[in-house]
Amino acid sequence: MSAVPPLEPALRLAVTLLHSYWVLQEPADQLSVARIRAAGRDLDLAEVTDPLGEDDLPRLRELRERLYQVFAAPDPAARLATLNGVLAEVSAGTAVESGPDATLRLTPLPRPGPVGPFAALVAGALARAAATGGTDRFGVCAADPCRAPYLDRTRAGRQRYCCELCNNRAAAAAYRSRSRRG
Ligand SMILES: [Zn+2]
Numbered sequence: 001m002s003a004v005p006p007l008e009p010a011l012r013l014a015v016t017l018l019h020s021y022w023v024l025q026e027p028a029d030q031l032s033v034a035r036i037r038a039a040g041r042d043l044d045l046a047e048v049t050d051p052l053g054e055d056d057l058p059r060l061r062e063l064r065e066r067l068y069q070v071f072a073a074p075d076p077a078a079r080l081a082t083l084n085g086v087l088a089e090v091s092a093g094t095a096v097e098s099g100p101d102a103t104l105r106l107t108p109l110p111r112p113g114p115v116g117p118f119a120a121l122v123a124g125a126l127a128r129a130a131a132t133g134g135t136d137r138f139g140v141c142a143a144d145p146c147r148a149p150y151l152d153r154t155r156a157g158r159q160r161y162c163c164e165l166c167n168n169r170a171a172a173a174a175y176r177s178r179s180r181r182g
Helices: 009-018 033-042 054-072 076-090 115-133 162-179
Strands: 093-098 102-108 138-140 149-151
Touching: 009 054, 009 076, 009 115, 009 149, 033 054, 054 076, 054 115, 054 138, 054 149, 076 115, 093 115, 115 138
Parallel strands: none
Antiparallel strands: 093 102, 138 149
């Protein structure tokens, strides 16, 4: 049994990004820069989210799709390979740079724009979660048509649905199909 990854602020931010798309909400895509920046402020990560602008929205969507593929990959090895692909792009390394008051600070590479540090932060959070709990804990909801990504933080690590709602919908559907057969 693997350890449960802690729900650190950067991981919550990753979840906020991932859950901005849900086929069961209307509209399905509710990603906005305002939403990400509000989450960043709540999580004390505003230094990474405040620089984001409306121009970054297409790249945020692309990042969300790339991260989703980590959860949707068919097996643990494929999840790891997909995650490493994203990491190689967004956080290939760390640079030390001087801040405004001449103190030195660590900065993830590369930094092509505001999405760079944001992407490095959320991808890094998934990497830490994978290192702690294993990629078995990454999955997509088994309830149709949901397919929302989830990070299994249950002790037993046998989660199949993204939320209670989907769990109940799936149980009701299974009951109906049993009743029809019986
Ligand atoms: Zn679901």
